[in-house]
Amino acid sequence: MGITVRNLHKRFGAFTALDGVSLYFARGELNALIGPSGCGKTTLLRVIAGLETADRGEVLLGGRDVGSLDARERQVGFVFQHYALFRHMTVFENVAFGLRVKPRRERPSEAAIRAKVHELLELVQLDWVADRYPSALSGGQRQRIALARALAVEPKVLLLDEPFGALDAKVRKELRGWLRRLHDELAITTIFVTHDQDEALDVADRIVVINHGQVEQTGSPQEVYDHPRTPFVYGFLGAANRLPGRLEPCGFVPEGAHAALALARTAGDAPVAQGPAHAYVRPHDLRLYRHDDAAHDGLAASVRRVIQLGASVRVELAGEAGQLEAELTRDAWEALALAEGERVTVVPRSLRVFAEH
Known part of the structure; x- marks a missing residue:
């Protein structure tokens, strides 16, 4: 029925x-x-x-x-x-x-x-x-x-x-x-x-x-x-990082950052007007690179805390875009060979941007 x-x-x-x-x-x-x-x-x-x-x-x-x-x-x-x-x-x-x-x-x-x-x-x-x-x-x-x-x-x-x-x-x-x-x-x-x-x-x-x-x-x-x-849906359904900033012709520029982050758009996404905005990204969509790896542009941050969760690792970060949380596989984390306090470059694989109302 x-x-x-x-x-x-x-x-x-x-x-x-x-x-x-x-x-x-x-x-x-x-x-x-x-x-x-x-x-x-x-x-x-x-x-x-x-x-x-x-x-x-x-x-x-x-x-x-x-x-x-x-x-x-x-x-x-x-x-x-x-x-x-x-x-x-x-x-x-x-x-x-x-x-x-x-x-x-x-x-x-x-x-x-x-x-x-x-x-x-x-x-x-x-x-x-x-x-x-x-x-x-x-x-x-x-x-x-x-x-x-x-x-x-x-x-x-x-x-x-x-x-x-x-x-x-x-x-x-x-x-x-x-x-x-x-x-x-x-x-x-x-x-x-x-x-x-x-x-x-x-x-x-x-x-x-x-x-x-x-x-x-x-x-x-x-x-x-x-x-x-x-x-609301993005923040309520699953973990999410929220980045305040601005949407520019070149992409989304988080507060405190100098370079724009590219947007990954999918069919059906409504266009977002340029100006003040917030970007959302899931923890598993953040990639981490050592800060001395010059091949990657992203957000500068430092490792604050590392939490082992079985086969995955949660990494708490502090940087120019505020507090962030990344989720990596254990193998990916061990390959980085990072310690708490070290600097990293954070690169989002995809961002969803909403205009600020």
């Missing part, structure tokens, strides 16, 4: 949570809503679910306007960050709950309920904990049970509000891979809210970046990461 939202507005007193949001979520897609705290992600999810009412705008599920339907009538499964399992019920009873509270004419037989619950517990790979209580489970297990409970009523749409937010990093990584595999198997239209950019890039078919109640950009993870349309 596809989901369409049109011109959604929602205020809480003086605070604007949604400011004219219009989006389409294609049937069977796994979509991630990302943005800073308070940007409107969860409010959008709750309006789609019927847990909040928009001040203006429409929500259509499968082409049907559901504005007059309450949450139970929308065939939407909702999973919260903090599990929301009934502590006094076993895992089996938690998953069966949604089926047992259906109106009598829609309620399956007890045998059908038992079969459905065991099928779902096998699906989330936890059929062996059916008789346990939530307190006996780990956080990751409880979240998988919450997902099984949401799936029990066979929703057309699945909404997940920071489903792994309360878990540690290792469990989060395991569960996001598991969620991707589960989604591929079930093909339910899914929207999940996350503040973890890596999680969105790793799991989603499409990303929606929201800021101050408005959509900044939508697209595939690779598209949004490689071609951010605004400075």
Whole structure:
């Protein structure tokens, strides 16, 4: 079932949570809503679910306007960050709950309920904990049970509000891979809210970046990461160095630098007017050369700190363009044979420039 939202507005007193949001979520897609705290992600999810009412705008599920339907009538499964399992019920009873509270004419037989619950517990790979209580489970297990409970009523749409937010990093990584595999198997239209950019890039078919109640950009993870349309998207989705300066006919000239840096333009990039501007570059797009290597023009800097991160190395730099961060492979760093305090030339492989407003 596809989901369409049109011109959604929602205020809480003086605070604007949604400011004219219009989006389409294609049937069977796994979509991630990302943005800073308070940007409107969860409010959008709750309006789609019927847990909040928009001040203006429409929500259509499968082409049907559901504005007059309450949450139970929308065939939407909702999973919260903090599990929301009934502590006094076993895992089996938690998953069966949604089926047992259906109106009598829609309620399956007890045998059908038992079969459905065991099928779902096998699906989330936890059929062996059916008789346990939530307190006996780990956080990751409880979240998988919450997902099984949401799936029990066979929703057309699945909404997940920071489903792994309360878990540690290792469990989060395991569960996001598991969620991707589960989604591929079930093909339910899914929207999940996350503040973890890596999680969105790793799991989603499409990303929606929201800021101050408005959509900044939508697209595939690779598209949004490689071609951010605004400075906010560039800075929010992944690490980025920000260089103030000016755009001149010869290229971008950072503050404190004397030479221009060449721009790498791609098809579809909007032209940027000459004048004050900011350039953005990812840490892995910075190349470092020894300062005595005269074959390369770039920014002069010195090595402040070196951080070993397994197969990669993060290098913190200070120079004429301010503080910078570069990311190199371990082999590339060892080939440079640099020490903290030594001078280097920093050459960006690509720059994205935005005019200063």
